[in-house]
Amino acid sequence: MSVIYDPVHWTPHKNVYDKILLAFVGLYLVLFGALEAILHPQVTAETLVIRATGTLAFLMLHIILCIGPLCRLDKRFLPLLYNRRHLGVTMFLIGLTHGVFNIVQFHTQGNVDPLVSLFVSNTHYGSLVRFPFQSLGFFALIILFLMAATSHDFWLKNLTPPAWKVLHMGVYAAYAMIVMHVMLGVIQLEKSPVLIGLTGLGMFSVIGLHVVAAWKQMKKDQAARPSGVHCPISNIPQGFVYACEVADIPDNRAKMLIIHSENIALFKYGNKLSAVHNLCKHQNGPLSEGKIIDGCITCPWHGYQYRPEDGQSPPPFKEMVCTYDVMVEGTKVYVNPQPYPEGTARPPATIHSSWKSLEVISQ
Amino acid sequence: MQEEFYIGWQTEAPPSFARVVRRSVTGLCVLVPLTAILITYFQTGFSNGTFEFGKKTELEGIFSENPFPFLTIESGKDATGNPVFQKILLVGKGKFGFQKAEGGGWRVEGEPAFAEAMAGKGVKVSGFLIYNDGKTAMEVESIEIQEEAKEFEKPSTVYRPPSTVHRLPSAVQLRGEITDPKCLLGVMNPGQGKPHRDCAVRCLAGGIAPMLKVTGASGETEYYLLAGANGEALNDRLLEYAGDGVQICGRLEQQDDWWVLYADPATIRRVNKGTLNVGVMCN
Incomplete structure (x- = not known):
């Protein structure tokens, strides 16, 4: 978190992360080059660069895409997610090297402009087998460029989180194009089933992890929908819905609720209960998987913080989320899914020691 | 037991998170080199084609242009002592051929054209050789007509014997x-x-x-x-x-x-x- 523009907000973790990242990049490129020199001494320098950077960027993209669902399945992978921006930008730069070398190699020094050549040399756009696969790589690179260029939180804030999120979901379109770029390109030259198998294994890993993570999330969403509807008890104000038992929420943690399409994080801290919108303003991280630290809801993805009673980030930060009314009747917790404007203070519901106590926190 | 919680901006990660990260890095230590090994080992091999880029060669021979620009040079003698000729296909720089210019001459891309026809004349060609599988081409840097052309036996009278089944005259x-x-x-x-x-x-x-x-x-x-x-x-x-x-x-x-x-x-x-x-x- 930072309130001033800081190109890289270095932390000890980021330092270590980047060193390991660069070590792996160096290891791959050096090993690839050395193996090519030994196994295929006829390879030209340009082809070596194109293949080394292309395969490395493709491998890195797979790792990047696997981190998200892995974190969904096991939150202990979160440290990999926290610094994924550096991984993504590095992958883009390596992919860019691949793209530039390809354009120089295959399209420069000809009778038309290289970028024109990219699209008019092979015009079999209607054929799958002969499809001009290089154009797919070009458009994927454009998407990855936009993502890398806007990866900083400065752009997240200025583009607004929803727009930023949509833009960065473009990575899936880029991945699909890159897979087709590989399958309709170099794989058509290669005969080894090992290379086709590697590509398939990568796709299977990415798609499989996303499917399993989505299935887990779906189960979680189902569990987050309270079984009760509007409370039939007369002394519960109109609009409140039974959410859970007080004991269902661990101390300083939350329960996720989906009530009438409202995604709510219901936090218990001390003897208080507060509800805020479940999605972090930073990157839509699930606040319900966060924790109350120093009196603030702390997002599990990037550590953004909000006060539970008003949904505002502590000064000098300015992020805000919607708040909701909460009430407790004995051991039962009720939430009104009607959201208040972002940052609206709502007094927490108090959990009394005796279940007979009743306190309605509402208008 | 208090459940561990990771925050990226804190200096220390909880032990269980750090353990998973260490295992992930260990996994990458296997995955990254293994990927490089599999790709380089199983990829289709490369040809023995050679481009002597930067190593300029000068050749003297006879220029012919029908149907392609060739430089014919004497490459040796056969078993009967007859000269064996080799044709070098002339190509231009970059992605250009050795080009026919207006007026019947030829030109190298980016260079002034020869106004006069060169077919059958002795020429000195300078450029970079490209060769593979017994075939040779040259990326031409410069070409000049020799005033005193080297006299060859008429190239079309001496051929190497056919050696492949494809060489049918019909x-x-x-x-x-x-x-x-x-x-x-x-x-x-x-x-x-x-x-x-x-x-x-x-x-x-x-x-x-x-x-x-x-x-x-x-x-x-x-x-x-x-x-x-x-x-x-x-x-x-x-x-x-x-x-x-x-x-x-x-x-x-x-x-x-x-x-x-x-x-x-x-x-x-x-x-x-x-x-x-x-x-x-x-x-």
């Missing part, structure tokens, strides 16, 4: 891949197939002679430069076939160590690349 149908000789012989490696298609299109569009690479059943290869039935350029007609497997009919002519197929473009058919090694002959 009309033939050949199956192979349309490509360009400059890249295929060594400037690019690999200089064929789908990844190279765009480059082959640019080279053919730039005037480099189109070439058919035919692979025999046992893997031997032969190369056929493609011209129209009357020696006219087929480049524009073949652009859409670059990098593809085709079958094509025509009349074969041997020019020293090169084959030229005077092809009928109407007979071109795309064929599955899987059948490229079936060399079909016809009348």
Whole structure:
């Protein structure tokens, strides 16, 4: 978190992360080059660069895409997610090297402009087998460029989180194009089933992890929908819905609720209960998987913080989320899914020691 | 027991998180090198094509232009003592052929054209050699007509004996891949197939002679430069076939160590690349 523009907000973790990242990049490129020199001494320098950077960027993209669902399945992978921006930008730069070398190699020094050549040399756009696969790589690179260029939180804030999120979901379109770029390109030259198998294994890993993570999330969403509807008890104000038992929420943690399409994080801290919108303003991280630290809801993805009673980030930060009314009747917790404007203070519901106590926190 | 919680901006990660990260890094220590090993080991090998870029060679010989610009040089003697001639296909810089200029002369891309015709004249050519599978081309840097041309025996009277089954003097149908000789012989490696298609299109569009690479059943290869039935350029007609497997009919002519197929473009058919090694002959 930072309130001033800081190109890289270095932390000890980021330092270590980047060193390991660069070590792996160096290891791959050096090993690839050395193996090519030994196994295929006829390879030209340009082809070596194109293949080394292309395969490395493709491998890195797979790792990047696997981190998200892995974190969904096991939150202990979160440290990999926290610094994924550096991984993504590095992958883009390596992919860019691949793209530039390809354009120089295959399209420069000809009778038309290289970028024109990219699209008019092979015009079999209607054929799958002969499809001009290089154009797919070009458009994927454009998407990855936009993502890398806007990866900083400065752009997240200025583009607004929803727009930023949509833009960065473009990575899936880029991945699909890159897979087709590989399958309709170099794989058509290669005969080894090992290379086709590697590509398939990568796709299977990415798609499989996303499917399993989505299935887990779906189960979680189902569990987050309270079984009760509007409370039939007369002394519960109109609009409140039974959410859970007080004991269902661990101390300083939350329960996720989906009530009438409202995604709510219901936090218990001390003897208080507060509800805020479940999605972090930073990157839509699930606040319900966060924790109350120093009196603030702390997002599990990037550590953004909000006060539970008003949904505002502590000064000098300015992020805000919607708040909701909460009430407790004995051991039962009720939430009104009607959201208040972002940052609206709502007094927490108090959990009394005796279940007979009743306190309605509402208008 | 208090559940561990990770915050990226804190200095220490909880032990269980740190343990998973360490295991992930260990996994990457296997995955990253293994990927490099598998890709480099199992990828299709490269040809022995060579491009002597930066190593300038000067050759003297006789220039011919029908149907392609060749420099004919004497490369040695055969068993009977007759001279053996070698033809060097001349190509331009970048993705350009050695080009016919207005007025009948020739020119190197970016250089002033020779106004006078050079066919049959002795020339000194300077450039970078490109060679593979017994075929040689040269990227021409400069060319000059020699006032005192070296006298050769008439090149067309002395040929090396045919050594492959493809060398039939009658009309033939050949199956192979349309490509360009400059890249295929060594400037690019690999200089064929789908990844190279765009480059082959640019080279053919730039005037480099189109070439058919035919692979025999046992893997031997032969190369056929493609011209129209009357020696006219087929480049524009073949652009859409670059990098593809085709079958094509025509009349074969041997020019020293090169084959030229005077092809009928109407007979071109795309064929599955899987059948490229079936060399079909016809009348």
